[in-house]
Amino acid sequence: MDAVVYKGPHEVAVEEVDEPEIEHPNDVIIDITTSCICGSDLHMYEGRTAAEPGIVFGHENMGIVTEVGDAVSDLEEGDRVVAPFNVACGFCENCEDGYTGFCTNVNPGFAGGAYGYVAMGPYTGGQAEQLRIPYADFNALKLPEGDEHEDAFALLADIFPTGWHGTELANLEAGDSVAIYGAGPVGLMAAYSAKIKGAAEIYSIDRVPSRLDLAEQHCDATPINFEEADPVEQIKDEHGGGVDKGVDAVGYQAIDPEKEADEAYDPARENPAVVLNNLIRTVKPTGELGIPGLYVPEDPGAPDEIAAQGRLGIDFGLLFEKGQKLGTGQCNVKSYNRELRDLIIEGRADPSWVVSHRVSLEEAPEMYQKFDNREEGVTKVLLEP
């Protein structure tokens, strides 16, 4: 079958790979109908992780069940399902507590499993024609038959729950003011979640005009372009004293060595800690911070430039002085995807406006490049094998 294969920094190719097979009686195989490209894929795509060439990408997967393992009881051939990006067993201590992003069974020695992701276990990605879903009764969320809401349901694999998670980590409540750094797909879903939850004021911070427009249009957010002036000052001009809650939906961003030579380029703006420090500055004393943006741990065994990514210059003293609380980590998709699915079915939420492209698998290499460049008008890209 065809699949999107990582070839090396800034290069993916559509190549022939082996079809997945049932490996355990708890597995199902699905025919992929939609698999999305994610900002998390870019950490590997940009060559900043230990991902080896040959990995099949794709952790945001949806499709139709075609084969069912003998021990699977709740799924049958023909079912339409979406799989959380987390692979989880459902019965370890963390899964039982709802922390399915930190399952201890699927990827021993590491916190949690995922499809098509470095260090996240032996689970091949779904940017392909087919996918194996382990512990399928637990991991596959059933969807109504047909093809209605295909785009919106595909977002249940990751970014809609992850945006929601960002607001949960910050304990966002109706009436709160909130600043959301990043208007990429995750930040936009966090802003949309804040709107659904009844936030009184939403600030969306980015530099890509088309993304800021979406935040304004669909989330009633005040757009803040951080290239025009210090975003913290811009927010404080509108809302003195600091906002109640903050979300970092940016995560680690690389300093571009090619652009560093350019005088107009300010690497300080790209410093991996800049967003976290801005977040601490933007939120009021005793406010709460949700950090779904992805950071990597310091790894003494890795090449220096990768190891160093874990060392962030965070102003912990300011966090202490302001007495803020914070939450971070992988989204536990299972904790939210059923409720968010039902909001979509009942017409009370429709996050599909974040989708800018639905293209064939063959177009993946070109779309990876455009999404990585945060090109105007390229927001969420869905692949359809």
Ligand code: NAD
């Ligand atoms: P993305 O990487 O395109 O989004 C990041 C956005 O931040 C971009 O629009 C970019 O222009 C903007 N940005 C860059 N520097 C900024 C700055 N200094 N201030 C404000 N905005 C800035 O794509 P995404 O899919 O939205 O991913 C966002 C982050 O969420 C990534 O780190 C990704 O790995 C992470 N993520 C985490 C989880 C989780 O489970 N915790 C799940 C999915 C994605």
Ligand code: ZN
């Ligand atoms: Zn993702």
